[in-house]
Amino acid sequence: MMDDHQECSGNLAKLRRSIDNLDAALVHLFAERFRCTDAIGELKARHGLESRDPKREAAQLKRLSALATQSGLDPLFIQKLHALIIREVITNHEAIRFRSGTS
Secondary structure, three states: OOOHHHHHHHHHHHHHHHHHHHHHHHHHHHHHHHHHHHHHHHHHHHOOOOOOOHHHHHHHHHHHHHHHHHOOOOHHHHHHHHHHHHHHHHHHHHHHHHHHOOO
């Protein structure tokens, strides 16, 4: 029979493997998300559209906060994560606009 320490170590290792797998999936999902937002940045630069879309951002934040609440996740965390992602997207859009010469 396994003692408490061995059981705890085994459970920790299993849970950490799951976290590692989830982290890898998140990285791949973020990479795909940024490929999409970069394509949007290219379109916006080509057509002279603004990098920011406050109405879209507000709608996304409302939808994501509701999803967080439904999932038992702190909506404030999602708001912070969304703000971080949007900052990075805008930075990327501005870089695309600069490279395309349509600043």
